[in-house]
Amino acid sequence: MFGIGTKDLGIDLGTANTLVYVKGKGIVVREPSVVALQTDTKAIVAVGNDAKNMIGRTPGNIVALRPMKDGVIADYETTAVMMKYYIKQANKNKGLFSGKPYVMVCVPSGITAVEERAVVDATRQAGARDAYTIEEPFAAAIGANLPVWEPTGSMVVDIGGGTTEVAIISLGGIVTSQSIRIAGDEMDDAIINYIRKTYNLMIGDRTAEMIKVEIGSASDPEGVDNIDIRGRDLLTGLPKTIEITAEEISKALNDTVAAIVDAVKVTLEKTPPELAADIMDRGIVLTGGGALLRNLDKVISEETKMPVLIAENPLDCVAIGTGKALDHIDLFKTKAKDSR
Ligand SMILES: Nc1ncnc2c1ncn2[C@@H]1O[C@H](COP(=O)(O)OP(=O)(O)OP(=O)(O)O)[C@@H](O)[C@H]1O
Numbered sequence: 001m002f003g004i005g006t007k008d009l010g011i012d013l014g015t016a017n018t019l020v021y022v023k024g025k026g027i028v029v030r031e032p033s034v035v036a037l038q039t040d041t042k043a044i045v046a047v048g049n050d051a052k053n054m055i056g057r058t059p060g061n062i063v064a065l066r067p068m069k070d071g072v073i074a075d076y077e078t079t080a081v082m083m084k085y086y087i088k089q090a091n092k093n094k095g096l097f098s099g100k101p102y103v104m105v106c107v108p109s110g111i112t113a114v115e116e117r118a119v120v121d122a123t124r125q126a127g128a129r130d131a132y133t134i135e136e137p138f139a140a141a142i143g144a145n146l147p148v149w150e151p152t153g154s155m156v157v158d159i160g161g162g163t164t165e166v167a168i169i170s171l172g173g174i175v176t177s178q179s180i181r182i183a184g185d186e187m188d189d190a191i192i193n194y195i196r197k198t199y200n201l202m203i204g205d206r207t208a209e210m211i212k213v214e215i216g217s218a219s220d221p222e223g224v225d226n227i228d229i230r231g232r233d234l235l236t237g238l239p240k241t242i243e244i245t246a247e248e249i250s251k252a253l254n255d256t257v258a259a260i261v262d263a264v265k266v267t268l269e270k271t272p273p274e275l276a277a278d279i280m281d282r283g284i285v286l287t288g289g290g291a292l293l294r295n296l297d298k299v300i301s302e303e304t305k306m307p308v309l310i311a312e313n314p315l316d317c318v319a320i321g322t323g324k325a326l327d328h329i330d331l332f333k334t335k336a337k338d339s340r
Contacts, residue, residue: 008102009090009128010323011083012139013119015068016161016184016289018048018082019316020090021323027316028090035082036064042077047085056204070181071108071136071163072115076122083126100129102329106322108163109135110179132332134325136160136318137167138174140287143321144311148172153275154282157264157300158318159290161185164260166267168275172331176270182259184290187212194252195231199242203231211249217294218257221246224294257296261303268304283307287317 010021013033020029031048038045039061046054046064054064067078087101103123107116116133123131137156138148146154149172158165161184167177188208195201195208203211207229215224224246233240264284268276284306286297291314301308311317325332 008104008326008329009087010104010139010319010321010326011086011106011123012319012322013068013079013083013105013107014160014318015066015071015163017315018086019319020086021319022090023323023326026323027319029086030319031086031089033068033082034064034066035078036062037078039063044081044085047082052206055206069162071160071179072111073118073122076118080122080125083123087127100127102326103128103131104322104326104329104332105131105133106136106139106318107133108179109137109165109167109174109177110163110181132329134322134332135165135167135174135177136163137165137177137179138169139319139321139325140165140311140317141167141169141285141321142324143317143319144285144287146285152282153271153278155267155271155279155284157260157284157286157288157291159183159260159286159288159293159296160318161289164263164288164290166263168267168271168279170275170278175272175275176267178263178267180259180263182256182263183288184209184212186256186259187216187253187290187293190252190256191216191249194248195229195242195244196234198248200234201229201231201240201242202234203229207231211244212253212293215244215246215249216253217246217250218253218296218299219250221250221294253293257293257299260290260296261300264300264304268306280306283309285309285311287311287314289315 012019018033032052034051036045036051036054067075073079120131140158141148141156154169164183168175191208226245297308
């Protein structure tokens, strides 16, 4: 069935980052989900890190774009091109696979059938022998080493760039879940809006993300330093530097954090009591880049009265889980056949 040397791939096709996991090797590609194209010919100028560095800095004939939005494909052709590039990259100089690989791709749990179809088709177009999908929070739970196949409740909150996925898992399936299109990108937008309104200063997406990572906090950022940021003064049109405090940024992030906490609470309210008791024992596990926001674990714990843990390597959990799910590919093949 498999070509000699063919290796299967797990791809975490994220709004912010794309990771490729090769069975038996681990994560071999980890790059931003960004592509830079010539505006007229659509020829690719750069993909990944090189393209991300161009965001907000391109001349008129080049555009740097993120083909994924809110966890789903916003630009089909560019997504396929990006995936093709990363599948090739996964094999670069390593000779990991010779034939076309089977590819497992993660998708948000709130995805529509049409959106899921687009992911499968784009993956095939990118060179997969066949493509299967796994729901992101399920992959995150596998990647965080939660006992997903056992008759016990596990709860995972995966906070990515475009979506926050909350799920209760038991016996190899999602019992109840909640997917909201509010996550890291929304935090960046909240910072941009706050700085524009308060200081009449326009900053770019990359600066906003840097501020969030450097001094962002879900609550009480005691001991976090102020930083200087640069942007364009909306009154004079000239570049300007201002100093902002961690308290201000924490306040700017209030609504986004509240929306994430709310999604966790709503999911808990829908959890059957036996599983809720299991989760009380083992705790809620946070994955995804958003899990690294200072004090987010504390705030969720205070609001839910549950223990909260951050997974080891939260940015890698979905990719690891997507890759590990390849060991159970037959389960996913059956599911794919059922829905086709
Ligand atoms: N230290 C940090 N503090 C806060 N946020 C962070 C930190 N590090 C990364 N992030 C944020 O995590 C997000 C990316 O996380 P991740 O790679 O898990 O998302 P993704 O899988 O690409 O997105 P999605 O799951 O929505 O498709 C970005 O918004 C990034 O800014």
